[in-house]
Amino acid sequence: MFRNESYGGGKGRTLIIAVAVVVPACLAGGLVYHAVGHSGGSEQDSAVRASPTSSPSASPTSAGTGGDDQKGSAPQADLAGAAPTAQATASPRPLNTTGVKKPLAGKVVVLDPGHNLNNAKHTAEINKLVNIGTARKECDTTGTETNSGYAEATYTLDVAHRVRAILLARGAQVKLTYDGDRAFGPCVDERARIGNGAHADAALSIHADGAPASASGFHVIAPTSVHVGIADTRKIAAPSYLLATTLRSHFAAATGEHFADYLGDGTGMTVRDDLGGLNLSTVPKVFIECGNMRNAHDATSLTDSAWRQHAAQGIADGLTAFLEGKR
Known part of the structure; x- marks a missing residue:
C-alpha cells in the first residue's frame, strides 16, 4: 500500500570574537556527527536532523522519532547564531533502502x-x-x-x-x-x-x-x-x-x-x-x-x-x- 550578533568596543572584543569562531565550528561538528557518524536511530532520522532547513525551535518529536538520538545534541538556541559551514549546508545522504526486507521476499x-x-x-x-x-x-x-x-x-x-x-x-x-x-x-x-x-x-x-x-x-x-x-x-x-x-x-x-x-x-x-x-x-x-x-x-x-x-x-x-x- 509510505532542524550574529556583534558587540562593540572595549577590552572584551578579542574574547568575544574567539567565542564567535569556536561556537559555529563546534556546532558544525555536531551536525556532521548526527548526519554521518552517529550510529543510533534510523537513517531517515539522521538525514532529517542533519538538514540545514530544520526549524531551530523544533521539538525532538517533530524532528523524527526522537529517542536517545536527541540527547547530547547542541542546544537549539545556539543553532540560531551558527554561521553556515560546508558541513552544515551539505545535502543529507540519500536513504539506504537496500537492506529493507520486503514482506514477501523469498516467496x-x-x-x-x-x-x-x-x-x-x-x-x-x-x-x-x-x-x-x-x-x-x-x-x-x-x-x-x-x-x-x-x-x-x-x-x-x-x-x-x-x-x-x-x-x-x-x-x-x-x-x-x-x-x-x-x-x-x-x-x-x-x-x-x-x-x-x-x-x-x-x-x-x-x-x-x-x-x-x-x-x-x-x-x-x-x-x-x-x-x-x-x-x-x-x-x-x-x-x-x-x-x-x-x-x-x-x-x-x-x-x-x-x-x-x-x-x-x-x-x-x-x-x-x-x-x-x-x-x-x-x-x-x-x-x-x-x-x-x-x-x-x-x-x-x-x-x-x-x-x-x-x-x-x-x-x-x-x-x-x-x-x-x-x-
Missing part, C-alpha cells in the same frame, strides 16, 4: 490467467482430452464473455498483470502460466505442472464465470482431498482451503462484491474434485471466479478498469495474508 507465487483469447482458433487442440486423475477432460475451453463481447481471457490476463505488479513490489517472485504469448492453452494439466515446477508457495487461477444472467457475485474454489490415479491433493487440501477463505475475505473487502448467490449456499466457497488445475497441483492452489460475466451488474464491474484494480488489490492482499500466516 514464489504462480498466477494462472484462465483461458486464452486464441483458443477459439485452435478448437482441435483445446478439445483434446487430458487426464486429471478423477476423469479425462478437455485441454482447455474458450472461456466466456460479457453480452457486449468482453472476453474472460482478456479480463483474467489484465488482472493477473495487476496482481503481479503488486506482489513484485512486495518482494515476491511471480510466475504466470502464460502471458499472452501462446497460440492456445496451456492445457489444464500443464497449468498445474507449471505451479508444481516453480515450487510455488501459493498458486491462483483467475477466472470470471458464465452463469445465468440472474446470478451474481464471486466465489472461490478449493480442491477436495482426493487420491485417484495421478491426482493426489491430500497434502494441499487443507492449506488450499485456508488460502481460499483468506482470499475470499480480502477480495470482498477490496471490491465490495457479494458472495455468489447461485452456488455454495451463499458462502462464496465451493470445494471440487473435477478441475484438473486443482487435482494435479502439488502446491496450495485455488480458483477465483471474480463475478458473473453474464450478469449486467457484474459485467459493469468486470469491464471497469478501476474496479479491476480493486480486484487485483484484493487478490494480492489475500495472497499476502496467506503467505504471511495471517487471515
